Amino acid sequence: MLISVGRQIQKVAAIRWLLRAAWAYENDAVLAQTHNGVHFKNPVGLSAGFDKNIQLPPILKAIGFGFAETGSITAKPTIGNARPWFQRLIHTQSLIVHAGLANQGVVAIMSRLAAYPAKTFDDFVLNVSIAYTNDRTIKNDSQCIDDYIISARQVKKNKRASMITLNISCPNTYGGEPFTNPEKLDQLLSRIDELKLSEPVFLKMPSDLEWNEFDTMLRVASRHDVAGVTICNLTKSRDLVDPRDTTKELIRGGLSGVPVRNLSNELIKQTYAHYGQRFTIIGVGGVFTAADAYTKIKLGASLVELITGMIFFGPQRIGQINRELAQLVQNDGYRSIHDAIGAENK
Numbered sequence: 241m242l243i244s245v246g247r248q249i250q251k252v253a254a255i256r257w258l259l260r261a262a263w264a265y266e267n268d269a270v271l272a273q274t275h276n277g278v279h280f281k282n283p284v285g286l287s288a289g290f291d292k293n294i295q296l297p298p299i300l301k302a303i304g305f306g307f308a309e310t311g312s313i314t315a316k317p318t319i320g321n322a323r324p325w326f327q328r329l330i331h332t333q334s335l336i337v338h339a340g341l342a343n344q345g346v347v348a349i350m351s352r353l354a355a356y357p358a359k360t361f362d363d364f365v366l367n368v369s370i371a372y373t374n375d376r377t378i379k380n381d382s383q384c385i386d387d388y389i390i391s392a393r394q395v396k397k398n399k400r401a402s403m404i405t406l407n408i409s410c411p412n413t414y415g416g417e418p419f420t421n422p423e424k425l426d427q428l429l430s431r432i433d434e435l436k437l438s439e440p441v442f443l444k445m446p447s448d449l450e451w452n453e454f455d456t457m458l459r460v461a462s463r464h465d466v467a468g469v470t471i472c473n474l475t476k477s478r479d480l481v482d483p484r485d486t487t488k489e490l491i492r493g494g495l496s497g498v499p500v501r502n503l504s505n506e507l508i509k510q511t512y513a514h515y516g517q518r519f520t521i522i523g524v525g526g527v528f529t530a531a532d533a534y535t536k537i538k539l540g541a542s543l544v545e546l547i548t549g550m551i552f553f554g555p556q557r558i559g560q561i562n563r564e565l566a567q568l569v570q571n572d573g574y575r576s577i578h579d580a581i582g583a584e585n586k
Contacts (some may be wrong), residue, residue: 284305314374338494393435409447470524528553
């Protein structure tokens with residue numbers, strides 16, 4: 241429903257202008273940054289899983305996002321998992337997500353992307369997330385890697401994306417998460433290296449690993465052409481579900497929002513402490529307010545992403561976070577948000 245409404249209203253330039261005037265917040269002096277050759281008007285982005293088929297860049301830009309991680313897209317179209325795909329946990333401030341990488345496939349999506357006016361991506365960074373197709377025809381790791389490569393080549397050919405993220409940690413697929421295994425990750429990244437992508441490559445990291453396992457993955461990534469890591473994906477743990485939400489039958493899937501917040505923050509902290517000079521970090525999980533975003537930034541994230549916060553509090557929350565972030569930065573005596581990155585982790 242939200243996607244359908246957004247697709248319709250973004251067609252009207254006057255509505256996009258009104259939304260930008262009413263909700264978006266700009267402050268280049270404090271919020272703008274450049275990382276890995278990519279310029280961001282502000283550090284607040286949409287996380288993958290909302291705009292699965294890259295249908296909403298004009299309106300995402302209008303409401304004030306500095307960038308959007310779209311997809312995840314796959315080489316072949318897939319209908320995803322059996323519905324329901326989502327369940328809102330009001331008291332937990334979380335969504336259970338079980339979509340299973342439903343998308344229209346890379347060829348159809350890249351065709352749509354090519355039709356957008358080039359100015360759509362002025363001051364708005366497109367980050368395309370790719371994964372392997374979630375169906376039972378993918379039977380082994382080699383086929384999974386080939387699937388990633390097909391999509392990466394198509395995105396490279398399209399030339400609209402400024403970044404590419406390899407989603408190696410979706411918790412809702414038939415084949416599981418094979419590339420959280422260090423040896424298999426090394427095989428995938430070796431093939432990606434061969435493409436000589438001009439777009440910086442990021443890895444979407446899992447949330448439920450202990451630090452020693454997580455660190456092993458980072459050490460593998462550091463040997464390849466990986467610019468950064470997105471920390472982190474959904475959690476499978478139900479330990480933090482508020483008891484008031486368990487009166488409903490919980491669907492299968494991973495949890496977003498508040499249950500991921502501390503997992504994400506701890507992994508950001510450790511990653512920045514050990515790899516802050518090597519990787520750009522995007523922080524995801526439980527970003528509902530400017531304070532949530534600022535905590536991740538001070539722990540070492542250069543950028544943050546959210547979905548659940550927008551779904552719970554509305555699209556006007558994006559501009560509010562940016563406005564209050566600028567104030568938090570200035571209150572701490574920093575000239576720009578870049579100066580605050582890792583400030584509590586040095």
